[in-house]
Amino acid sequence: xxxxxxxxxxxxxxFSYGCHPVLEGISLSVQPGESVGITGPNGAGKSTLxxxxxxxxxxxxxxxxxxxxxxxxxxxxxxxxxxxxKAGFINSGFPSTVEEVVLAGRISRRGLFRYYNREDRxxxxxxxxxxxxxxxxxxxxxxxxxxxxxxxxxxxxxxGHPELLLLDEPTAGMDPENQAxxxxxxxxxxxxxxxxxxxxxxxxxxxxxxxxxxxxLDRYLCSCCYNLSDSPQGATCRKRLWSA
Ligand SMILES: Nc1ncnc2c1ncn2[C@@H]1O[C@H](COP(=O)(O)OP(=O)(O)O)[C@@H](O)[C@H]1O
Ligand SMILES: [Mg+2]
Numbered sequence: 001x002x003x004x005x006x007x008x009x010x011x012x013x014x015f016s017y018g019c020h021p022v023l024e025g026i027s028l029s030v031q032p033g034e035s036v037g038i039t040g041p042n043g044a045g046k047s048t049l050x051x052x053x054x055x056x057x058x059x060x061x062x063x064x065x066x067x068x069x070x071x072x073x074x075x076x077x078x079x080x081x082x083x084x085x086k087a088g089f090i091n092s093g094f095p096s097t098v099e100e101v102v103l104a105g106r107i108s109r110r111g112l113f114r115y116y117n118r119e120d121r122x123x124x125x126x127x128x129x130x131x132x133x134x135x136x137x138x139x140x141x142x143x144x145x146x147x148x149x150x151x152x153x154x155x156x157x158x159x160g161h162p163e164l165l166l167l168d169e170p171t172a173g174m175d176p177e178n179q180a181x182x183x184x185x186x187x188x189x190x191x192x193x194x195x196x197x198x199x200x201x202x203x204x205x206x207x208x209x210x211x212x213x214x215x216x217l218d219r220y221l222c223s224c225c226y227n228l229s230d231s232p233q234g235a236t237c238r239k240r241l242w243s244a
Contacts, residue, residue: 004032005068007164007196008053013062015048022048026062028215035190035197037211039204044217046200047085050168054082078108080164081157086172090149094142098152101141102127105159127155130189146173147182158189168200183210
């Protein structure tokens with residue numbers, strides 16, 4: 001039995017946009033070093049759940065704890081990094097270079113009003129190397145493909161030296177080959193750095209090889225957890241979700 005304190009505890013959380021209920025009675029606990037996939041159809045509330053975890057939205061009811069602390073008291077924001085959905089859709093006129101985008105990942109560690117120093121630049125370069133993008137460091141971010149931009153945003157997340165990494169549909173817009181390459185890189189990073197991962201995807205099969213556990217979300221209920229997508233529970237869940 002794992003007795004370590006969970007990195008994330010979601011307890012009976014519900015959320016509505018106005019009078020439109022999206023999540024109801026969600027409970028989930030994530031242990032240090034665990035990789036959890038959040039899957040479900042479009043509109044299931046996956047992105048909403050991540051936004052609740054990082055404090056961009058507030059639950060209507062229920063409790064969320066990060067590293068043992070209630071979310072409203074949590075101040076150690078550098079311990080987690082969040083890459084939102086569609087991060088890799090920057091248009092070609094965007095004025096920042098790849099290096100500037102990745103350096104921004106240091107803000108959570110250094111504070112807003114501090115100049116970047118040599119250490120920050122070296123960490124940014126190292127993070128870009130980790131996602132195979134070091135050679136693009138001086139290019140405008142908008143000149144890169146969607147998949148390359150996505151890797152730069154992962155580098156930005158890594159530059160903050162997080163313990164918990166939250167990724168929302170990181171392979172959106174990638175072809176299957178690049179998607180497979182990206183997930184293999186991600187798996188390697190997670191293992192090497194001992195990261196805790198929360199990975200949102202509508203594609204249950206695609207992430208089944210990189211997560212330890214998948215949680216299915218339908219519109220209202222976090223309904224089942226299982227270890228392998230080809231397990232009997234996984235098959236039942238898949239049938240229920242996709243036949244709807
Ligand atoms: N800012 C918003 N205002 C109102 N409704 C929203 C907003 N964002 C999402 N929704 C609605 O909430 C539901 C869940 O959205 P979302 O969390 O983005 O789902 P998913 O990421 O699983 O596709 C959808 O019905 C969506 O239309
Ligand atoms: Mg989404």
